[in-house]
Amino acid sequence: xxxxxxxxxxxxxxxxxxxxxxxxxxxxxxxxxxxxxxxxxxxxxxxxxxxxxxxxxxxxxxxxxxxxxxxxxxxxxxxxxxxxxxxxxxxxxxxxxxxxxxxxxxxxxxxxxxxxxxxxxxxxxxxxxxxxxxxxxxxxxxxxx
Amino acid sequence: xxxxxxxxxxxxxxxxxxxxxxxxxxxxxxxxxxxxxxxxxxxxxxxxxxxxxxxxxxxxxxxxxxxxxxxxxxxxxxxxxxxxxxxxxxxxxxxxxxxxxxxxxxxxxxxxxxxxxxxxxxxxxxxxxxxxxxxxxxxxxxxxxxxxxxxxxxxxxxxxxxxxxxxxxxxxxxxxxxxxxxxxxxxxxxxxxxxxxxxxxxxxxxxxxxxxxxxxxxxxxxxxxxxxxxxxxxxxxxxxxxxxxxxxxxxxxxxxxxxxxxxxxxxxxxxxxxxxxxxxxxxxxxxxxxxxxxxxxxxxxxxxxxxxxxxxxxxxxxxxxxxxxxxxxxxxxxxxxxxxxxxxxxxxxxxxxxxxxxxxxxxxxxxxxxxxxxxxxxxxxxxxxxxxxxxxxxxxxxxxxxxxxxxxxxxxxxxxxxxxxxxxxxxxxxxxxxxxxxxxxxxxxxxxxxxxxxxxxxxxxxxxxxxxxxxxxxxxxxxxxxxxxxxxxxxxxxxxxxxxxxxxxxxxxxxxxxxxxxxxxxxxxxxxxxxxxxxxxxxxxxxxxxxxxxxxxxxxxxxxxxxxxxxxxxxxxxxxxxxxxxx
Numbered sequence: 001x002x003x004x005x006x007x008x009x010x011x012x013x014x015x016x017x018x019x020x021x022x023x024x025x026x027x028x029x030x031x032x033x034x035x036x037x038x039x040x041x042x043x044x045x046x047x048x049x050x051x052x053x054x055x056x057x058x059x060x061x062x063x064x065x066x067x068x069x070x071x072x073x074x075x076x077x078x079x080x081x082x083x084x085x086x087x088x089x090x091x092x093x094x095x096x097x098x099x100x101x102x103x104x105x106x107x108x109x110x111x112x113x114x115x116x117x118x119x120x121x122x123x124x125x126x127x128x129x130x131x132x133x134x135x136x137x138x139x140x141x142x143x144x145x
Numbered sequence: 146x147x148x149x150x151x152x153x154x155x156x157x158x159x160x161x162x163x164x165x166x167x168x169x170x171x172x173x174x175x176x177x178x179x180x181x182x183x184x185x186x187x188x189x190x191x192x193x194x195x196x197x198x199x200x201x202x203x204x205x206x207x208x209x210x211x212x213x214x215x216x217x218x219x220x221x222x223x224x225x226x227x228x229x230x231x232x233x234x235x236x237x238x239x240x241x242x243x244x245x246x247x248x249x250x251x252x253x254x255x256x257x258x259x260x261x262x263x264x265x266x267x268x269x270x271x272x273x274x275x276x277x278x279x280x281x282x283x284x285x286x287x288x289x290x291x292x293x294x295x296x297x298x299x300x301x302x303x304x305x306x307x308x309x310x311x312x313x314x315x316x317x318x319x320x321x322x323x324x325x326x327x328x329x330x331x332x333x334x335x336x337x338x339x340x341x342x343x344x345x346x347x348x349x350x351x352x353x354x355x356x357x358x359x360x361x362x363x364x365x366x367x368x369x370x371x372x373x374x375x376x377x378x379x380x381x382x383x384x385x386x387x388x389x390x391x392x393x394x395x396x397x398x399x400x401x402x403x404x405x406x407x408x409x410x411x412x413x414x415x416x417x418x419x420x421x422x423x424x425x426x427x428x429x430x431x432x433x434x435x436x437x438x439x440x441x442x443x444x445x446x447x448x449x450x451x452x453x454x455x456x457x458x459x460x461x462x463x464x465x466x467x468x469x470x471x472x473x474x475x476x477x478x479x480x481x482x483x484x485x486x487x488x489x490x491x492x493x494x495x496x497x498x499x500x501x502x503x504x505x506x507x508x509x510x511x512x513x514x515x516x517x518x519x520x521x522x523x524x525x526x527x528x529x530x531x532x533x534x535x536x537x538x539x540x541x542x543x544x545x546x547x548x549x550x551x552x553x554x555x556x557x558x559x560x561x562x563x564x565x566x567x568x569x570x571x572x573x574x575x576x577x578x579x580x581x582x583x584x585x586x587x588x589x590x591x592x593x594x595x596x597x598x599x600x601x602x603x604x605x606x607x608x609x610x611x612x613x614x615x616x617x618x619x620x621x622x623x624x625x626x627x628x629x630x631x632x633x634x635x636x637x638x639x640x641x642x643x644x645x646x647x648x649x650x651x652x653x654x655x656x657x658x659x660x661x662x663x664x665x666x667x668x669x670x671x672x673x674x675x676x677x678x679x680x681x682x683x684x685x686x687x688x689x690x691x692x693x694x695x696x697x698x699x700x701x702x703x704x705x706x707x708x709x710x711x712x713x714x715x716x717x718x719x720x721x722x723x724x725x726x727x728x
Contacts, residue, residue: 046425057238061321062379062380080625081709083627085708
């Protein structure tokens with residue numbers, strides 16, 4: 001009796017194990033197919049990249065660029081006399097001020113600046129009022145003429 | 146025991162025939178029951194083994210197919226012939242693989258040959274109908290119908306749905322720059338095997354073995370970087386092409402060599418060919434003259450002669466040689482082209498390119514020393530580089546005084562121009578002979594390979610002479626402002642039918658830039674230039690190779706990163722003074 005139960009139990013475990021193995025196997029196949037597909041996609045992409053690189057090489061060929069430049073541009077090859085270096089630049093203008101002392105002219109300009117002065121490029125601080133003030137003399141001037 | 150008693154008891158009752166049979170089959174005193182048990186055991190063992198094998202095989206089938214599936218994708222790889230890309234020193238593509246479909250047929254699976262031929266020739270008009278029919282009617286399992294078809298043709302043929310016709314994608318080598326770098330990279334045949342230039346070198350270095358093993362299917366191979374700079378190569382080629390048409394020359398060639406590493410930055414031998422169209426390469430006028438041709442280099446060899454004389458210590462820059470009269474040797478007279486009819490100092494011999502002076506300087510050192518010096522500079526042996534093509538120099542079999550006299554001014558010894566450039570680079574870079582290479586090389590690697598052949602002081606004196614020759618000598622037309630070029634011209638009479646021609650010459654110009662801190666050596670060589678009105682009827686180097694050299698330098702120097710310096714003093718003050726100081 002005990003043997004019969006054990007046998008049934010073992011058969012049940014066997015069926016379960018077989019089902020589990022089948023599932024694993026099936027999943028593995030699916031994964032393998034995915035892998036193969038991705039690999040072939042990668043290969044295809046690589047081939048495309050190679051073809052594009054070859055095409056870029058053809059388009060970037062100096063002979064082609066030179067022909068295009070000759071046809072469309074006014075530029076000429078650089079002569080050796082057209083190069084400059086930093087030591088060929090003129091001397092820095094001499095500094096008369098002692099370090100730490102403020103520039104007197106700069107200070108004067110700063111003091112000169114009055115925020116109230118309205119010029120063509122400096123708008124009045126209050127846009128609404130200044131617009132009215134500016135418009136009135138202009139209208140008056142127009143009326144005089 | 147009972148059984149034996151039972152068996153033994155009826156024994157005598159057996160008829161004699163059966164007893165004889167039993168004796169023959171089992172032997173007389175054998176226990177048949179034990180025998181039967183052993184047999185059953187053996188049968189169990191055999192069956193167990195068979196089931197084990199079946200089980201093991203099942204496990205194998207479960208494990209192995211995964212990798213197989215992955216390898217045989219739907220890509221339809223034909224032949225494992227992938228090649229690594231070839232790049233220039235800045236990473237521009239010089240050669241790459243492109244996948245192209247090829248059309249094949251399986252004659253056994255073709256149902257109606259006539260229909261297949263008709264449809265295919267309609268779609269691919271350049272297929273020969275009778276040849277196609279013959280191929281498809283054969284008994285073979287696989288025939289190529291057309292290699293390298295376009296994707297559109299592939300689509301059209303695919304739509305026809307012919308049984309037994311298929312496509313395989315193959316690697317095709319593509320050279321996007323056409324003829325620009327042809328002689329350096331070489332080309333491949335239809336099966337993607339390298340047959341010339343660096344392509345062949347690649348095959349010789351393991352790629353052929355990979356192809357044989359069928360492993361070179363993928364693109365994972367690391368690209369090969371060459372020393373060539375495509376921009377410099379183009380500038381050099383462009384100038385040489387226009388020079389060749391201007392002077393109606395047979396050929397024009399040029400090399401730019403890095404004197405510190407021995408890298409060949411540019412090499413052009415015009416006429417060249419398009420590696421995408423390799424049958425042009427069979428034309429013998431399109432050979433690479435710089436490595437496969439040998440030439441008498443003319444007066445540029447005086448650089449070697451004077452370097453030898455100065456290096457020996459027997460001659461100094463202040464020495465002078467008698468050039469008042471032509472040098473008489475046996476029945477030969479050695480003349481000067483720019484004859485001065487006076488005693489010339491060593492710098493004057495160089496700048497006036499005096500044959501007499503060079504010959505006397507060589508004689509002062511001696512025949513054996515001359516030969517040994519040229520041997521040391523690698524001018525007498527075949528120069529081997531990565532390129533499979535190379536030529537042996539033509540050295541006189543018996544080297545007497547007359548040979549030394551003529552070789553002193555560059556006649557009577559034919560060398561490959563690349564070889565001469567290597568020698569001149571050694572004279573310029575402080576006296577280290579570095580074998581030229583077409584691959585990238587660092588200065589440290591070059592220093593390990595290099596061999597000191599002349600003293601550094603001699604090298605400095607040679608640079609002084611080279612610069613002097615551009616300031617006031619035969620190479621004045623190459624003096625591009627700011628690059629401090631030094632150079633030596635050469636004009637060699639060509640040998641036609643065993644005699645020196647009076648009219649046909651080969652001119653060359655060997656330049657170093659800049660002469661005070663040498664970085665590159667440039668060779669310009671023009672084969673059989675014609676006189677033009679603007680050259681005043683001259684065909685010597687100073688009128689053709691030198692101006693071309695100047696034009697090339699002004700174009701390539703900015704590309705090579707040489708900064709123009711416009712306020713340099715003349716060679717007397719800059720180089721000569723530093724020689725005096727170092728003493």
